[in-house]
Amino acid sequence: MRAFVFPGQGAQFVGMGKDLYENNALAKELFEKANDILGYRITDIMFEGTDEDLRQTKVTQPAVFLHSVISALCMGDDFQPEMTAGHSLGEFSALVAAGALSFEDGLKLVYARAMAMQKACEAEPSTMAAIIGLSDEVVEGVCDAVTREGEVVVAANYNCPGQIVISGSIEGINKACEKLKEAGAKRALPLKVGGAFHSPLMNPAKVELEAAINATEFHNPKCPVYQNVDALPHTCAAEIKANLVAQLTASVRWTQTVKNMITDGANDFTECGPGAVLQGLIKKIDKEANAHGIA
Secondary structure, three states: OOEEEOOOOOOOOOOOOHHHHOOHHHHHHHHHHHHHOOOOOOHHHHOOOOOOHHHOOHHHHHHHHHHHHHHHOOOOOHHHOOOEOOOOOOHHHHHHHHOOOOHHHHHHHHHHHHHHHHHHHHOOEEEEEEEOOOHHHHHHHHHHHHHOOOOOEEEEEEEEOOEEEEEEHHHHHHHHHHHHHHHOOOOOEOOOOOOOOOHHHHHHHHHHHHHHHHHHOOOOOOOOEEEEOOOOOOOHHHHHHHHHHOOOOOOOOOOHHHHHHHHHHOOEEEEEOOOOHHHHHHHHHHOOOOOEEOO
16 A cells, blocks of 8 residues: 655755756745745745754754655645645645645645744743664653652653653753663754744743634545554544644654554555655564665
């Protein structure tokens, strides 16, 4: 079965989508529609901006979404997903690709999410760090211990065995990184992100996003969408909505998602969008997995 997967924030690069825009009439039409919806020319930043411009949450999220969704839609008849999933922000791309959301509504929600997250980040400075080489249980134990000391730290992304991203207050992340190195982590790398995504510190953004999600029309998708919060397939619009609201403060269960997709018959994973991060993670989760970009 063919699975299509969609990356999240961090996969962006200057020049992304330019080939599509210049060589495909549908892509150009959709990118221009996006410029109109957003009220600024995001394509100028994507194609010719600086890394710094592109790294702003309010630009990054719509940019990665647009590149992902448009590259999938431009596959034409080759785009026949039997299941989809997306990492964090990528879940919105996966929902549009599966027909649960229109392109326009997907973009509006992604922009609302980005603005709400940026606001939450500015209100309370926070960060994330990648932890390499420890079991889930050890990482969770250290997060709990630091949280008991009065800081906020949680396991935010279960990316693949031995790679977890933690999220929380700046002091909390610093303490956790020290303790995790002592516990034997190969690396504890602070990430260049705007704030503590997928943690309780995103609660203010969640409230704002919930209102936007509830005001948006969702449809039952044409194939199952495996969602981040529970790593399970969903085909009911109401369930998908509730999971999307929960996603902002919950962990991204990517390892379990990929395992569940394989158990359910996925034997071909196509990553749509910038970079090849998910292909790498999928192969670490299952060495036999066939994962590739768009041919």
